[in-house]
Amino acid sequence: MKLTILGCYSATPRTFNNPTSQLLEVKGHLFLVDCGEGTQVALRKSKVKFARVKHIFISHLHGDHFYGLIGLISTFRLLGREADLHIYGPKGIKEVTLLQLKLANSYTNYNLIFHELETNESTLLFNDETIEVYTIPLNHRVYTNGFLFKEKTGERKLNMDAVLQANIHQSYYQKIKSGADVTNEDGKIIRNAQVTLEAPTPKSYAFCSDTMYKPDIVPIIQNVTALYHESTFLDQHRHLCEKTKHSTAKQAATIAKQANAGQLILGHFSTRYTSMEFFKEEAQEVFDKTELADDFKVFEF
């Protein structure tokens, strides 16, 4: 999985800080998560072929996660897009998007398919041969979901030495990878476990922003490979979390620890802080494998 942070700062876009947006590349998909104002310019700067984005997941309808969506949709139109575009987000996202397109008299030439969300249960949004995407219900000032991207268990790997020794015809290789037993050239049944290795462990990525500390997401994201969790504040400002429904770095780390995450990526920093290193230090007291997001930083896991 390759995660490109396009923006990870809270509240307002600034000269050198983009609001939230990120791209997840996995198994040939290019998923866009959130789309603050200026995301289309950040996409151009990142040099990614963003016409390949077919699915956009919007956590909530605050401006710093959402106000760049209409511009991106319009740009896709101007660039002659033909592929369907799926948009997953809170109820209301369809009405406001279509109203903007109507006022501009600029309906898209491609299909715009909305998947509006209202439930507070973790829900399967997307499912193909290799990937599942679920919502992660969060607790913020407006209806908000995080998103969990899970690889499915892949094919078993051939143990080539064992396969050759077992005298299996090549035409059976794909069948073996799927986990089946086969009959070899001598008419003998070969057990699958004898000639294959475990499939690689499926990876997963959880995006959790914006939210206050919500430990009941832990079962949903248990053993996640990488967790992006918002940390708007440092612990010294934790009194602001209740009113604003945001988290501290320490709280994000506590979630990562409870979930047994492979790594934690912190983001959504309040621009009140001059150095983000304090976030890392604070989180690492609870959960060592912590990294800081930054605009245009790339994580591979």
Added chain:
Amino acid sequence: MKLTILGCYSATPRTFNNPTSQLLEVKGHLFLVDCGEGTQVALRKSKVKFARVKHIFISHLHGDHFYGLIGLISTFRLLGREADLHIYGPKGIKEVTLLQLKLANSYTNYNLIFHELETNESTLLFNDETIEVYTIPLNHRVYTNGFLFKEKTGERKLNMDAVLQANIHQSYYQKIKSGADVTNEDGKIIRNAQVTLEAPTPKSYAFCSDTMYKPDIVPIIQNVTALYHESTFLDQHRHLCEKTKHSTAKQAATIAKQANAGQLILGHFSTRYTSMEFFKEEAQEVFDKTELADDFKVFEF
């Protein structure tokens, strides 16, 4: 008048090209005209104290002139704005703005006052002691207005040598500036023209974008000090103007010439062109006093 171009390129924001927005400083006012995506970041880059903006004029509801407005409104809220904000734009601008604020559960703490436009006649939008602002009905794919900013005729200037010689008491100076005759210390009536000079010629600025060639705007902008007119295309692509309802540089220059403008500023260039100098050359064949807009360029007139 001081005009700061925040963006002057058409269609989509790019890494180094901002969509349309500009600031006009005149007589203590800071007027914002159009607000494409990313305008709030351009305002920060321009270092202007943009909290001083009290009036925003939106020409039409295409994204490259409008999609930055909601973000700017939201940022004003986050910055604790208290002053009223007046927004002038096509009918529909209120509904879509309020819907976005509702979905974000983020109504402004300051007054947001919409002045929705529907008429195709030039209309007075704003009027105080020093400035008038009128619409300039344009011809584009959606309902569009340009805007004409006109200084009012100011006070006459004292001819101090003549004033002193005429033995006029100082308490009458303000009265003289207003154009009145006064009685001097010797009881003699002094004619105004004898002791004053003409007020400075009022300046004016016309913003005309987006529009196809529309010569019936000429009477509205006659003798304008500075005209910003869109020139999306060069003459070689004039066949695209009818369908897209845009103008060429030559057409913009023809309008400037017919209106006897003091100067022409070209903008809204299609990003298909690699050099903007061709626009200037083409326009100057018709109207010599032509300049090119560019992001962050400042014009004083």
